[in-house]
Amino acid sequence: MQSGLRSKLLEAFSKADGEFLSGQKISEVIGCSRTAVWKHIEELRKEGYELEAVRRLGYRITKKPDKISSNEIQLGLKTELMGRNIHFEETVTSTQKIAQSLANEGAPEGTIVVADQQTSGRGRMSRVWYSPSGTGIWMSMIIRPKIPINRTPQLTLLTAVAIVQAIEELTPLKPDIKWPNDILLNGKKIVGILTELQAEADQVHSVIIGTGINVNQTKEDFPEELQNVATSIKVETGSDWERAQFIQTILLKFEGLYSLFLSQGFKPIKLLWESYAISLQKTIIARTLKGTIEGKAIGIDDDGVLIIEKNDQSIERIYSADIEMK
Known part of the structure; x- marks a missing residue:
């Protein structure tokens, strides 16, 4: 199916929000004959979509493939x-x-x-x-x-x-x-x-x-x-x-x-x-490029920098580190 037609068809199903789309509606949306609708539905099925078809109601998507596009x-x-x-x-x-x-x-x-x-x-x-x-x-x-x-x-x-x-x-x-x-x-x-x-x-x-x-x-x-x-x-x-x-x-x-x-x-x-935050108010070990710091993580400042209170009550600000909780 051409990407443009596929996009139009999927958008129509999306707007239908789980309700049935008639074959007539689908043919109008993607600009094809009623007899060609079945072919496009089958191509969606080949791509992993599960569709329910009910006579006089039309089609609806019951499950989409886990695709990213x-x-x-x-x-x-x-x-x-x-x-x-x-x-x-x-x-x-x-x-x-x-x-x-x-x-x-x-x-x-x-x-x-x-x-x-x-x-x-x-x-x-x-x-x-x-x-x-x-x-x-x-x-x-x-x-x-x-x-x-x-x-x-x-x-x-x-x-x-x-x-x-x-x-x-x-x-x-x-x-x-x-x-x-x-x-x-x-x-x-x-x-x-x-x-x-x-x-x-x-x-x-x-x-x-x-x-x-x-x-x-x-x-x-x-x-x-x-x-x-x-x-x-x-x-x-x-x-x-x-x-x-x-x-x-x-x-x-x-x-x-x-x-x-x-x-x-x-x-x-x-x-x-x-x-x-899981690490706040807990004792942590912060491994920085300049060395290892141990202390209580008491919060972050207004710049997002981690504030550690060390055992001697001095304050250390950590800009980048690997954190391990004790």
């Missing part, structure tokens, strides 16, 4: 900015690299880069992020906030809140945030966030926010060395989840928080972040 993300997307420009590829080395190139070429704010698989996905400190096909959400967002450079780390914390809110809305799960950029379920990592900046000395050109979200992996899908430290939404719930719907919900949550951030600053975001 520009069409799947755009159909039902409720944002005004985020995701209105989508760059999708089946396999990439890294969505961050593509997003950086697109940002340099002038891609509009809200552009997202999504892949079904990454061959060289990466997290903080150049670590590898395991990104197999058909299982997770590998996505980078391009935003162009008019803020001072020193405020850009706050956007990592904002993104974490958006993803937690999306997971809570779509699933029965209650995730935790571990400073600065990990989201955990039952102590195991489910989400990583990587924020990178394109800027001059005093001006932000773009911020690229990369997210890796483990959605439909089984425990056996993870390499052996990750099975005790990583998990997925499927492992924690026992169910498969529609990744396109997750992307839509994350983009909507992010857009709302981003608008709040631009109009009211970091304070409301900070309060939300602290309500999800």
